[in-house]
Amino acid sequence: MTAPIPGLPTTRPEGCPFDPPAELAELRPLTRMVYPDGHVGWLTTSHELVRAVLADSRFSARYELMHYPFPGGPDEIPPAMPGDLTGIDAPEHTRFRELLAGRFTVRRMRLLTERVAEICAEQLDTMAQQGPPTDLVTAYAQPVPALTICELLGVPYADHEFFQRTVRTLTSTSAGMEDQGAALTALYEYLHELVLAKRRSPTDDLLSDLTTSDLDDVELSGLGTFLLGAGMDTTANMIALGTFALLTNPDQLGELRDGWSTVDEAVEELLRYLSIAHTGARAALTDVELGGELVRAGETVTVSLQAANRDPARFPDPDTLDLTRHAAGHVALGHGIHQCLGQQLARVEMRVAFPALLKRFPTLRLAVDAADVPLRTDSNIHGVHGLPVTW
Template identity: 55%
Template sequence: MTETPAAGLRGLPLERESPFAPPAKLAQLREERPLARMIYPDGHEGWLVTSYDLAKAVLGDLRFSNRNDLRHSPIPLPRAEAKASRTPPGLFSRMDPPDHTRYRRLLAPYFNVRRMRELEPRITEIVSRLLDRMAEQGPPVDLVEAFALPLPSRVICDLLGIPYEDHESFQRDSATLFDLTAEVGASSRAWGSLYDRLRRLVLTKRTAPADDLLGYLTTCDLTDDEVTFMGITLLVAGHETTANMLSLGVFTLLEHPDQLARLRTDPTLAEHAVEELMRHQTIIHAGPTRAALEDVELAGEVIKAGQVVTVSLVAANRDARRFPAPDTLDISSAAAHGQLGFGFGIHQCTGQQLARLEMRIALGELFRRFPSLRLAQPVREIRMRDDMSIYGVHRLPLTWDEDEEQTEAVRGRSASHGTTTHGKRSGDRT
């Protein structure tokens, strides 16, 4: 018998028993009702998807929309408005084709494989400088503040052409936008701050074109608002997601010493490790959400036009029908390359190759430079980002043996003066 809305799940489960394990309720639903009715916090009667195949089916179907004005949040939000707003021009992540297609096509030259190869030496340089600074500061350090956050922030600033001097402001505003407890006023101020800063920069690049992504966009047939909101989208997503995945990935490896030992022994596993960490520790833990544009039959049910479907990437990436031993971390697993941490379909992450590159270089160099790296406080005291739409850690205090790091630093500098350059060595790890 078809279940009634009254019998459906009420809101998306977020409660975890372990920082490294998804909510147990999601696993139960995936086995019993991978497409389950769910009552959203605002009373909307929609659906929750928890299996891998159904997740791909929804995310890859253009009959499901990502438009801002059709959305319903699967979790309570203080800032949730009675009526969802229309998508601003240029905020392509909340658009459907053909507008979404037009904007994404403009960005393609800056995120292709050739461009990633060009960026690799610069990313390696940034990583090395940040690790040098960590070594100079000495333990303990907060990895988030010292390394995981400044790395992608510097890279995306370079790519967009945004002065890094503004990083504290845009990091603070971005954090507010991802804060599930932020009130309407705080979110509005954060949006306004980001908009004002980016718009001023766009106007400057209109009169003095620059060889960067924002400069390039000002030469396209786009309005100032379009370029501004495209810049905001890339800036916010370009550092928040990678920063949290990197810090959570380090935390996970430190708590799985057998896997960390394999990575240290064989640095060529870094590419697999990134994919497996993305799968095992999916940071998009509250969505994504799509709205049916028409009646859609799925898994024997009819999702009616206007109904919203939330896809749990956290649950889909632990589906045993797709991933062998899904709850076990295995950095050598080739199966992990099908993970959905970057999404799927036309809205799959624009900068996914950049994120992969940053994480691969960062993980390899971090554990090479600091062989004795370890937590500086008990696991139970690490505060997780349950209160943010991007999962991770708020802080990750780490320590190491200083004399050991100095030895590794000397080895690294010696190798960089040999026949193989530091940047090339990092590139060979894939």
Template identity: 50%
Template sequence: MESTSPAVVMPTASQNPFDPPEELRRRQGLGPIHRMTYADGGQGWLVTGFAAARAILADPRFSVRPDHMRSPIAQPATVPVPPGFLLRMDPPEHDHYRRLLTSDFTVRRMKLLEPEIEAIVNDQLNAMELAGGPADLFKAFALPIPSQVIGELLGVPYSDRQGFQRNAATLSNVDLTPERQQEAARELMAYLRDLLRHKRSWPEEDVLSGLAAHEGLTADERAGLALLLLIAGHETTTNMLALGTFALLANPAQLAEVRDKEEDAPAVAEELLRYLTIIHHVVRVALEDIELHGCLIKAGESVTVALSAANRDADHFADPDALDLTRSTAGHLAFGHGLHRCLGQRLARAEMRIALPALLRRFPALRLTVAPEEVPLRLAMPVYGVRELPVTW
């Protein structure tokens, strides 16, 4: 049932860098759905319960289109959605674009990519070992590996990685002005249009060559799809690798579980995904009046689904605030659920499963060089994580 407490403003403060805000968990104890006051003063809903979150994410009566969608946190005006950017599309447009990409992220395709991921990880660890510690693990390990992997998959030249890393970071930084973010989006779109034109004339065995050859797409649609893959393919995994390593360094017993038991790597990745949930929330808009858990959500109202709280729901996960790498985390919502469940989830899992154990075996004495509370965090960002992770070995 709906909480009878006053409407909440989206909580963002947390005492523990790995936990959802305490106020979210307190609300969760009062019920799965709550009235909420949005950043612009408008009223909507906050969902903290696992079952309610899963139901909303799977319900086609809730839209992801940005029209009339309220933001739970104060931020500058958003960058216009480019053509083909299916994260902000409902069916049938969403289904049309997603079908074009599904074959590039199959289990078989990801399995074939694993030797390349292993080689990229090994090269990066060799570079770290050669340079010696101390180091910023974010820049030395967490950022370059996903960037190179998505570059391999898409067919983006390695020499261009710094440019797209810089512009992708600008797009996800809500502290910057809309003008600066729009400039970054224009630069990325222009770069991708040029690259796709090149791929059309000189195709290779990569995702962008496939997009370039598709006659049913405009140049902007191809570039918009490429932009989505480029950003989503490294921004999230980068932060999972960095924050995941931070969480393990703060839990030595769990770190040993990763380092010493190679066969448990898949379970390790799933528990870290659940425990950290770096996409803290997503927003949906009701397309019609919908009753859920005793609440009437009216057409046009925004609903914020607090994924980080839902993944700590004690009604679904036993002892949810413990990092337990031996548990089963089937059904967690770190990749979302339903129609918009992350297309690249298999790629992210493969990178985590390969990279984290390799790091901890190569550097068994890996440790922070600052107190955990001094590690700078990416607060109020669409993707949560650390800004840097000072370590030595």
């Protein structure tokens, strides 16, 4: 048997901010891997096997059953708080998912399109008034999804800097357990006070709507924490990193700006190409045959979503950004029962945000060299810390 690799490859190719670590392409489809705590588990980079793991109920999403794949992480991962859909299994997961499914339908999210367009226009107006250069992250990429999710949940946008700061700590791969625990507690306590207020005086929003469900205060506060964090951070990074990718691929930017590719196709290809939520994991609940290998009960399987989305067996010429590509089947939003609940909301935001930006500022370009854009490399959500642009 081949010796296990000594850890998860995390270093991206120099000068290629959108590409996964080159070693991942050499490790297909399934490889033994030593985790930072000494556990010997698995890494899969194959599109087929990643989907198989994510769709198989014999693999658990429970945090406390897994080993952490990034260096410097905890020896033991605490269980998910109630309402954190990414770290629980059925039937608990099913209960929360069914409660929310009707509130995040394609139809309902499309009805939000007009409001998202208004939010985008307001932020672009402010950018135009202030003039170039500006940081697209703080001027546009963060406010658009933050305003949207805050309005949807009924959370005061005035506190968005607190939310964004705590979420950055929670998604950092270098923050210690103490810092992450403190950030999670602070965010949860904020939502808990808000839930109690909405029980007393409901308003027209999702959290108030959920106060009539069978969720208790702890569950609803945890669910609100999960939804706020997920809805704010991921789409913000997609808008910022996606714009960076377009500005460094001017032929593709022209495809979208001039209407040669549809915005729906463009969004799916950007999701595939960037794969900002790049790594996940599952724990085997029983012995499972996977890709001709036996994964034993208790072993952790790390799934590389970024490598799966660059698998040439599924996507021809996968390292090329092609906005005319039919990228259906990518795993940027997960797969199986844990596929991103808010994926339709994220799609609505991106389908509005990218064309609105390019239409308002057709000469948009980087204000610094691409090599000087600060990448978010210490997080399990890939992105940029800032994106200086001008027009």
